[in-house]
Amino acid sequence: MTKVLALNCSLKSSDTPSSTNLLLAQALGKFEEQGFEGEIVRVADHNILPGVTSDEGEGDDWPALRSRILEARILLLGTPIWLGQPSSICKRVLERMDAFLSETDDKGRMVSYGRVAAVAVVGNEDGAHHVSAELYQALSDVGFTIPANAVTYWVGEAMGGTDFKDLPEVPDKVESATAMMVRNASHLARLLSSHEYPGSS
Numbered sequence: 001m002t003k004v005l006a007l008n009c010s011l012k013s014s015d016t017p018s019s020t021n022l023l024l025a026q027a028l029g030k031f032e033e034q035g036f037e038g039e040i041v042r043v044a045d046h047n048i049l050p051g052v053t054s055d056e057g058e059g060d061d062w063p064a065l066r067s068r069i070l071e072a073r074i075l076l077l078g079t080p081i082w083l084g085q086p087s088s089i090c091k092r093v094l095e096r097m098d099a100f101l102s103e104t105d106d107k108g109r110m111v112s113y114g115r116v117a118a119v120a121v122v123g124n125e126d127g128a129h130h131v132s133a134e135l136y137q138a139l140s141d142v143g144f145t146i147p148a149n150a151v152t153y154w155v156g157e158a159m160g161g162t163d164f165k166d167l168p169e170v171p172d173k174v175e176s177a178t179a180m181m182v183r184n185a186s187h188l189a190r191l192l193s194s195h196e197y198p199g200s201s
Contacts, residue, residue: 002189004031004038005072006120009079009090014042019122019154019164024078026170027120027152027178034186036074041065043089052098062096069097073189074116075144077135081123081155086131094135100142107199112143114196116189118181121153122164128153145192147184152177 006024021040028038046061055063069075079090086094103111117139121128132151140146154164154174 002036002074002193003072004028004036004074004076005068006038006040006076006078007069007093008040008042009044009077009087009093010042011044011080011082011087011089012042013044017165018042020078020080020120022165023120023122023152023154023174023178024076026175027076027118027182030179030182031074031186034182036186036189038076041068043093048089048092048096050092050095052095054096054099054103066096070111070115072115073193074118074185075139076118076120076185077139078120078122079131079135081121081125081127081131084125084127084130086134090135094138094142097138097142105199109197109199110143114192115144116185116192117144117146118150118185119152120178121151122155124156124160124163125158126155128155145188147181147188149177149180149184152181 008021008024010018010020012018024040031038047059048062049056049060054066079086100110100112119132119135121131136146156162
């Protein structure tokens with residue numbers, strides 16, 4: 001089966017329930033229906049050192065996570081909204097993928113070329129469009145391909161106290177957005193698997 005890697009960039013470690021994790025799990029269930037095997041990694045459980053290279057030295061867990069990203073055909077990047085922004089952990093992941101800009105094959109293609117990226121966002125205030133726009137730009141810059149309608153999100157009432165994980169059921173709009181994102185990402189991943197991007201030589 002083709003692989004989907006979902007990165008949960010919640011600030012919480014895996015011993016704490018996460019709305020981001022719930023939305024990612026729902027998306028992976030739909031990816032499985034499309035024939036894609038998936039897994040979720042809680043980034044907060046790993047020591048991702050600051051920097052913009054693929055290995056920042058002793059104690060850096062990024063090289064192993066980088067390998068898992070490049071083994072997958074689809075990267076699903078999940079983040080909560082904090083202060084109207086992607087989480088600091090999400091930004092750390094993007095900063096580390098900056099190294100892809102200079103890591104190219106013999107045809108000048110970044111190591112991430114041919115891989116699809118999509119986004120999942122949760123939060124209690126509006127800002128999902130802003131956050132997804134930031135992530136789209138960054139993921140495209142470092143070589144991922146973004147399909148149409150590549151985001152699913154849930155935002156609650158401004159200043160509200162209800163989290164996505166506390167809802168009695170998934171809202172229909174979230175369900176349909178997740179299904180569309182998964183269909184489009186799966187379709188694009190299949191196309192890129194059989195038709196590679198041209199290189200510079």
